[in-house]
Amino acid sequence: MWEFIVGHLNYWLFCVLMMTGLYIVVARGNLVKKIVGLNIFQTAVFMLYISMGKIAGGTAPIFPTDMNVDPNVVYSNPLPHVLILTAIVVGIATTSLGLALVVRIREEYDTIEEEDILHIERDIVTAENQSHGGAMGGRA
């Protein structure tokens, strides 16, 4: 039982980390902070994958340069590392795109708070409804 708990503690910590990220994304209104939360979420997933590739007593999957591989040396699984390398780079691409969108939103609405943006949107829609409704001769 104790072995089970210690062996799974890493997964549980990554889950907690992931949920912290999710909480920031969902509960916080500031758009920059949402992106930081998204990054935390991503990093937690990366850690989960990398921790699956770890073998107890293993070492990094790099051979000696003379390529004489000692069969007794245990290497960790390189496949998760490759996948996560790709994922990190894609992650920075999405982050930069999101930040550019934030800059653009600030340009348009002069705020980066979600609630303010919703408020402005609602005002715009109300004003449009009123003008259209007036043109058709009644309340919208």
Add this chain to the structure above:
Amino acid sequence: MLVATAIAIAKMDRLFAVVMLSGVFSLLAALLFVNMDAVDVAFTEAAVGAGISTVLMLGTIALTSRVEKPSTQSPLIPLAACIVTGAALIYGTLDMPNFGDPNAPVHTHVGPEYLENSQHEIGVPNVVTAILASYRGYDTLGETAVVFTAGIGVLLLISGLRRRRDPDEEEDT
């Protein structure tokens, strides 16, 4: 420590501190990756997570605002949703093999094959590089395409800004 940093990020409302803490978070994550034998991933995380993304975020908060407004909505509903999701995830991990178990399903199929064959087939000492550039070369090509597309997107979004604003504004990419 990572969890503490993440919670501090959740609590903080000065965006500058948040961005700096996210850099700290990435560095800690990189240390953890070194610990778990993933040196290449740690390199990338330190360079990309702690370096580039911090710079990008600093650029963004320079262009926008530095302080977060306190939220008026109650945080209880998101908190409850997160706790339920987290509990489900933890329930899912109960079937996982123990940490570092050499007989886990992950280590029995593809990984060892790469470890055995790559020194004859590719001849690069670093297995991660061999897989990334050779066995999974198409993935890497696709990744480059994604980064290229994102770059075009960022340029399109930002270049419009340049035209409308004073030319002396700084840019974030």
